[in-house]
Amino acid sequence: MLRTELVGLNSLEKAAELLKKGELVAFPTETVYGLGASIFNVVAIRKIFAAKKRPADNPLIAHIASLKDLEHIAVDIPDDFYRLAEVFFPGPLTVLLPKHSSVPIEASAGLSTIGVRMPAHNVARQLIALVGEPLVAPSANLSGKPSSTHHEHVFEDFEGKIAAVVEGGQCLIGLESTVISLQDPARPLILRPGEITPLQLQEILKKKVVISPLLQGFSSTASSPGMKYRHYAPKAPIKIFYSEKELLVYLKHTPLVNKILLVSEKQKANFSLWEPYILSNKNFYSILRLSDKKGYEEILVLCDQEDQQNAALMNRLSKAASLC
Numbered sequence: 001m002l003r004t005e006l007v008g009l010n011s012l013e014k015a016a017e018l019l020k021k022g023e024l025v026a027f028p029t030e031t032v033y034g035l036g037a038s039i040f041n042v043v044a045i046r047k048i049f050a051a052k053k054r055p056a057d058n059p060l061i062a063h064i065a066s067l068k069d070l071e072h073i074a075v076d077i078p079d080d081f082y083r084l085a086e087v088f089f090p091g092p093l094t095v096l097l098p099k100h101s102s103v104p105i106e107a108s109a110g111l112s113t114i115g116v117r118m119p120a121h122n123v124a125r126q127l128i129a130l131v132g133e134p135l136v137a138p139s140a141n142l143s144g145k146p147s148s149t150h151h152e153h154v155f156e157d158f159e160g161k162i163a164a165v166v167e168g169g170q171c172l173i174g175l176e177s178t179v180i181s182l183q184d185p186a187r188p189l190i191l192r193p194g195e196i197t198p199l200q201l202q203e204i205l206k207k208k209v210v211i212s213p214l215l216q217g218f219s220s221t222a223s224s225p226g227m228k229y230r231h232y233a234p235k236a237p238i239k240i241f242y243s244e245k246e247l248l249v250y251l252k253h254t255p256l257v258n259k260i261l262l263v264s265e266k267q268k269a270n271f272s273l274w275e276p277y278i279l280s281n282k283n284f285y286s287i288l289r290l291s292d293k294k295g296y297e298e299i300l301v302l303c304d305q306e307d308q309q310n311a312a313l314m315n316r317l318s319k320a321a322s323l324c
């Protein structure tokens, strides 16, 4: 059993040293916390899969601090990548690129591509720069469980199992990055919706960008392997309502005992009697984790029109509710 250290923001050199020695260190990004390891260290990469209990066929994202870091991780980089990078790097976007042979096959889980992302969080980029090479980092949660949006969540899942956690407090965005594949140059495909929308990507690429239709199904042929597994799941079942009326009928017949209610900021006043929590990208995972801690029996979620347009939130919500 390791003693997991909480590393302050003024001691990033310490975290970098641990990473250089092949240890795992969780660090904040603007989306969610990442469980980092040096990208060229196969032993450290295997530790990530073991600590998370992550299926070996689920590839990792390479986190870079500058475009120079691409030299030893990607080849045949298309112009479209640079167009996207110019606008969205650093930021919550992961682009799949053909993998350089020096990246261990364990990192890409046998695939010929590697996801590349430059986090907007300064601490993440500083840490990568101090290590001197890209870091692979999946979300810092046990496989299948809600992602970590605070360093305390990382401790809940990994205390005694990893060397250190960087103390970055709350993540700004709260849902993972948008993942885009440029494999078919005529048809860029979103494999995971996130803060950066298809429309924003389309504007820069000047071609149609669609969300992969495979995301809707529980498919073993999903082009992003991670999407085929149960994900982000709290212990309690989630019940989703699409209108206030539907929810009010339910509440009238069912007492809100041992249940937790989530509604949008705008609807809060209409449900104040039930003391609801606010549904938002930023606090979604922390509320699922709160539910686990308190042992709630059911999570009730009201999605208004605006929520239903929010592809990233609806994707995580449907997965957490095991609807796809």
Ligand code: TXA
Pocket (backbone or CB within 6 Å): 029, 031, 032, 033, 034, 035, 058, 059, 060, 061, 092, 094, 096, 108, 111, 113, 114, 115, 117, 137, 138, 139, 140, 175, 176, 177, 178, 179, 191, 192, 223, 224, 225, 226, 227
């Ligand atoms: O915001 C994020 O992206 C966070 C932070 C830490 O950067 N990271 C993250 O990593 O969410 P992870 O491993 O939890 O999710 C990566 C997703 C998975 O669904 C995986 O299957 C997909 O991206 N992915 C990664 N590399 C891929 C590849 N080469 N081809 C297809 N899908 C890939």
Ligand code: MG
Pocket (backbone or CB within 6 Å): 138, 139, 147
């Ligand atoms: Mg994840």
